[in-house]
Amino acid sequence: MKTNYDVIVIGGGPGGSSIATLLQRKGWDVVLFEKAKFPRYHIGESLVPGCVPILQELGVFKEMDEREMQRKYGITFVWGEDSTPWHVRWDETPSEITKNYTFQVNRSDFDSLLLKNAKRNGVEVHESTPVVSFIKEGNAYKGVTIKHNSEKIDVYAKIVIDASGQTALIGNLEKTFEIDEQLKNQAVWSYFENAGREDGENEGNIIIESSEIGWLWYIPFSNNVTSVGWVAGKNQFDNRDLSTQYFDRLEQSSLVKKLLSDSKNIDKVHTMRDWSYSSSNFYGNGYVLLGDAAGFVDPLFSTGVFLAMNGATLGAKCIDKALRNEEDKEKYLQLYEQGYKSFLKKVTDFVHFFYDASLQKDKYFGKADTLVNPFVEMTHRQEFIYLISGLAGINTFEKEVGIENE
Numbered sequence: 001m002k003t004n005y006d007v008i009v010i011g012g013g014p015g016g017s018s019i020a021t022l023l024q025r026k027g028w029d030v031v032l033f034e035k036a037k038f039p040r041y042h043i044g045e046s047l048v049p050g051c052v053p054i055l056q057e058l059g060v061f062k063e064m065d066e067r068e069m070q071r072k073y074g075i076t077f078v079w080g081e082d083s084t085p086w087h088v089r090w091d092e093t094p095s096e097i098t099k100n101y102t103f104q105v106n107r108s109d110f111d112s113l114l115l116k117n118a119k120r121n122g123v124e125v126h127e128s129t130p131v132v133s134f135i136k137e138g139n140a141y142k143g144v145t146i147k148h149n150s151e152k153i154d155v156y157a158k159i160v161i162d163a164s165g166q167t168a169l170i171g172n173l174e175k176t177f178e179i180d181e182q183l184k185n186q187a188v189w190s191y192f193e194n195a196g197r198e199d200g201e202n203e204g205n206i207i208i209e210s211s212e213i214g215w216l217w218y219i220p221f222s223n224n225v226t227s228v229g230w231v232a233g234k235n236q237f238d239n240r241d242l243s244t245q246y247f248d249r250l251e252q253s254s255l256v257k258k259l260l261s262d263s264k265n266i267d268k269v270h271t272m273r274d275w276s277y278s279s280s281n282f283y284g285n286g287y288v289l290l291g292d293a294a295g296f297v298d299p300l301f302s303t304g305v306f307l308a309m310n311g312a313t314l315g316a317k318c319i320d321k322a323l324r325n326e327e328d329k330e331k332y333l334q335l336y337e338q339g340y341k342s343f344l345k346k347v348t349d350f351v352h353f354f355y356d357a358s359l360q361k362d363k364y365f366g367k368a369d370t371l372v373n374p375f376v377e378m379t380h381r382q383e384f385i386y387l388i389s390g391l392a393g394i395n396t397f398e399k400e401v402g403i404e405n406e
């Protein structure tokens with residue numbers, strides 16, 4: 001292994017593998033260190049349509065289609081003043097921006113596909129190779145120390161990209177995280193075989209159902225397996241074991257309970273802290289933060305993978321320019337931070353608002369209108385879909401920061 005590269009990427013999740021691929025394609029010498037051996041399990045299984053153009057750019061969309069991953073044409077909500085289920089479809093937005101469908105994915109397959117694609121594009125990928133510390137000169141990040149076959153090796157680069165997910169190596173080291181006090185949640189989930197599907201094209205929808213305590217997700221996969229999760233405030237759990245509380249919640253639900261009636265639980269009950277947070281800065285001297293390592297927002301609208309991959313496309317452009325123009329480096333990294341934070345903030349604001357599950361639908365649509373500024377005329381309902389599909393992030397991200405014109 002060499003010990004000097006242009007770019008070091010830490011983490012082979014969707015954020016890390018996407019930015020590594022894009023920077024390698026721009027001619028940089030990129031190495032990616034991933035602590036796990038892929039395929040590895042990960043939560044975060046429902047993709048928004050904003051991911052589609054990025055998957056196309058990366059060159060993996062066709063393969064995903066051919067693998068017959070579950071197509072997701074919209075969302076079913078059991079949410080708001082009226083408990084009758086309601087649906088939104090991606091193709092309700094004007095045809096200029098429509099992405100008809102996206103996918104529900106098994107993350108070990110999806111992440112492996114993206115990492116394999118990074119290798120295919122020339123990225124040097126090392127799995128089972130954790131970054132264990134950083135090489136710093138003063139406050140400048142110069143490289144990382146990795147553990148490779150039980151040997152510690154120092155590796156240097158012009159820039160280190162931290163895409164280590166919620167491990168958030170640099171953010172934790174620099175203590176730059178701000179926790180969102182309103183979204184200190186916990187998630188509990190498991191998997192079911194033979195669970196029901198909605199009718200027609202709604203069969204691939206994610207279902208988001210509000211509950212007396214928190215809310216539930218229902219994510220159908222193409223192999224007759226369904227992921228069912230419960231998210232609630234950390235103070236809303238009682239002293240009983242989590243799995244008892246989880247199955248109680250499912251029992252109290254409406255549409256989710258109905259669809260689970262003939263199913264079989266096939267996995268253990270998983271749990272994870274689900275606190276939303278953001279780093280105060282998304283870059284520093286010699287480093288850039290990406291994906292969950294930069295910020296994380298509650299999974300209510302399934303935006304995590306999109307934020308990481310969209311951040312990767314903007315990050316690749318800004319870092320490429322920063323590396324080519326030493327004197328303007330700061331300017332380009334600032335553009336990255338500004339662009340990334342802008343959409344993250346919109347999603348976070350909307351999640352805060354939507355957590356009040358007692359409102360009329362029109363109130364949610366009206367709030368979306370205050371957050372997005374589409375380039376074509378839309379109704380408030382369309383703006384709501386445009387926002388939660390992530391497409392509002394793609395179109396504004398780079399326009400807002402003006403990177404296209406640089």
Ligand SMILES: Cc1cc2nc3c(=O)[nH]c(=O)nc-3n(C[C@H](O)[C@H](O)[C@H](O)COP(=O)(O)OP(=O)(O)OC[C@H]3O[C@@H](n4cnc5c(N)ncnc54)[C@H](O)[C@@H]3O)c2cc1C
Pocket residue numbers: 010011012013014015016033034035036042043044045046047048129130131132163164165166167169187272273274290291292293299301302303304305306308
């Ligand atoms: C309960 C829950 C449900 C969610 N549901 C959804 C959903 O439905 N849809 C959605 O889009 N998002 C969802 N998310 C969010 C989603 O999981 C993340 O936003 C997404 O995985 C972020 O991608 P990433 O590339 O930033 O990080 P990750 O996917 O976490 O990848 C980080 C990688 O870094 C590696 N790593 C860590 N430490 C080191 C180290 N020291 N050295 C080397 N490598 C290291 C890890 O092994 C990992 O492979 C959910 C999150 C939670 C908590």
